[in-house]
Amino acid sequence: MKQSSRINVNLMKDYNKQLVLRTIQKHGPISRVEIANRIELSRPSVSEIVSILIEEQWIEEKPSEIKVRGRQPIPLDINKEKKVIVGLEIGAYATTVIVCNLKAEILYEIQIEMNTHKEPDQMIEYLGQQINSITQTYKEKEIGVLGIGVGMHGLVDTEKGKNIFAPNLGWRNVEIQTILENITQLKVLIDNDCNSAALAEMWFGQGKxxxxxxxxxxxxxxxxxxxxxxxxxxxxxxxxxxxxxxxxxxxxxxxxxxxxxxxxxxxxxxxxxxxxxxxxxxxxxxxxxxxxxxxxxxxxxxxxxxxxxxxxxxxxxxxxxxxxxxxxxxxxxxxxxxxxxxxxxxxxxxxxxxxxxxxxxxxxxxxxxxxxxxxxxxxALENDLYTIGAASLIVEDIFSLPNPNKRF
Ligand SMILES: [Zn+2]
CATH class of the missing domain: 3.30.420.40 (ATPase, nucleotide binding domain)
Structure with a gap:
């Protein structure tokens, strides 16, 4: 009995931590009091979680813009400097690779031509090597690379991490997730480009x-x-x-x-x-x-x-x-x-x-x-819709709650 109740408390702590982090991502800059009110968690609990999130470099305190008498509420927001995501939009002629922060601000972008003479597996391996050299710079600066989101046209099996059929490339059943994970040692998520674009709208666009x-x-x-x-x-x-x-x-x-x-x-x-x-x-x-x-x-x-x-x-x-x-x-x-x-x-x-x-x-x-x-x-995301969409697969993974039905 004791064992199971301890597990539940830990799960609850994880859930609350995730809830606070998600609230800051969605509504930051936001003060501790506003977070506590929004998610109905006690102020001491919010403060405790906030300290952990600051230490883990997920969030940071921002300078207060409103001048009021007495104690200033300190706005909290996502730390844009310490963690990045790679977004990969695999196109028919070129693949666009971006590196962005957790606020979807693009820090680096490059187009890599698709070599039609290469087998699909080889092409993905090549993309993985390119990503390794791009992310090396960030790793050297001790910036965390959280994962790679991949968006592409056609039918995609998100659970198995492979494409089923991409008519414009002629690719069938390419194990994109496995190949990229093996080369980069990073978490890789893949989805159809329409789905990933919808996530971009949900996190950073019209559907916020x-x-x-x-x-x-x-x-x-x-x-x-x-x-x-x-x-x-x-x-x-x-x-x-x-x-x-x-x-x-x-x-x-x-x-x-x-x-x-x-x-x-x-x-x-x-x-x-x-x-x-x-x-x-x-x-x-x-x-x-x-x-x-x-x-x-x-x-x-x-x-x-x-x-x-x-x-x-x-x-x-x-x-x-x-x-x-x-x-x-x-x-x-x-x-x-x-x-x-x-x-x-x-x-x-x-x-x-x-x-x-x-x-x-x-x-x-x-x-x-x-x-x-x-x-x-x-x-409103214009030309960046697909690449931000690809990166949003990782954003969704990081900030989603354990129970998808409980939203706020
Ligand atoms: Zn048709």
Whole structure:
């Protein structure tokens, strides 16, 4: 009996420590009194835990900004100097490696070209060696490297730490976690890039104060991740969130997944460029694009620029993309009832045109008056969404509570 009660006390202590640390990460700078009030823990207990966290270099005392008479409340915040995380976004042509602190401030960034002549295992080994030389500098300065988060497209088995299928690289069943852990001796976590981006929104972006929302990314592909009760809704079979492969038009174009008319075939960067080029080749006029470009040289950035300069042909296409995305968003809202949807990816560059058109379809088709008003917001993490997302896998691991249902 004695033995088991001691274990419970220790577990409780760990839980409370985690609770205090998580509160400071989410709400810092924050005083000891504010922490005690927020998590309903006694002030002496909070003070005791805070001392340990300061000693372990997780947090630090900050200078007080508010001048009040008497004893000043000392703000506490995450120590940004003593611990770092590595984020790895494995892309089709290049892998981006970042080192960031626990506040997701990027301290170092490098792009490593993907060598298509190397076997996937060799490529991962090579990335591991590169990470070792990058992290060496931090280790020499006695800065703790907490782990490596890996985000990549396609289907990923997070529990086994391997990718199942990455269509743009042609990789199947690569034991990414095991290979990287063996080389770097660091903790490695891997997930689909949509899921990791949603974690970035939850910890550092639009979802910071919300535990039920959906993150949708539209760029070379289209995917969603559902944050439910402060955690990613995983479902079974590794397919959850594949909104890009829901059929919107059965007579539509052939998709990379083998089906026809998936949302992705109507709204991805590739789909957009195909549509613009086709219209131009068929003699439709676009003042801006015709003046500047050879049709075949057209890039997605040119398209975004044309939309934002009011080019009619491109505006019409952007509006249609918005309406098609609206059909996909309607499915997500009717199924999961999120508080809001965060739109990320390169298409956010034309969100001023997309969002009113998405909203028009949502208001027409979603059930229930309140749900029809579900806000669509744009990600604030811009180009860093995927890399911060990868690093957020480690953040989530460090700051999550033992019982995922208990959130605050
Ligand atoms: Zn598809």
């Amino acid at each position: 104060d919300e535990s039920n929302f959906i993150s949708v990314i539209v760029d070379y592909g289209v995917g969603a991740s559902i944050i439910n009760g402060g955690s990613i809704f995983k479902g079974a079979h590794h397919v959850t969130g594949q909104i890009g492969h829901v059929t919107i038009d059965p007579d539509g174009p052939l998709c990379s997944c083998g089906n026809y008319g998936c949302l992705e075939t109507l709204t991805s960067e590739k789909a957009i460029l195909k549509k613009v080029k086709r219209k131009l080749k068929m003699g439709e006029t676009s003042h801006i694009i015709n003046q500047k470009f050879n049709i075949e040289d057209l890039t997605i950035e040119d398209f975004y620029q044309a939309v934002n300069q009011g080019d009619e042909l491109c505006l019409n296409i952007a509006e249609e993309i918005g309406r098609n995305l609206g059909l996909g968003f309607t499915i997500l809202i009717n199924l999961f009832g999120p508080k809001f949807i965060v739109l990320g990816g390169s298409l956010t560059q034309i969100s001023d045109v997309l969002i009113p058109n998405i909203m028009r379809v949502i208001q027409l088709k979603v059930m229930g008056e309140e749900a029809k008003q579900t806000p669509i917001v744009t990600s």
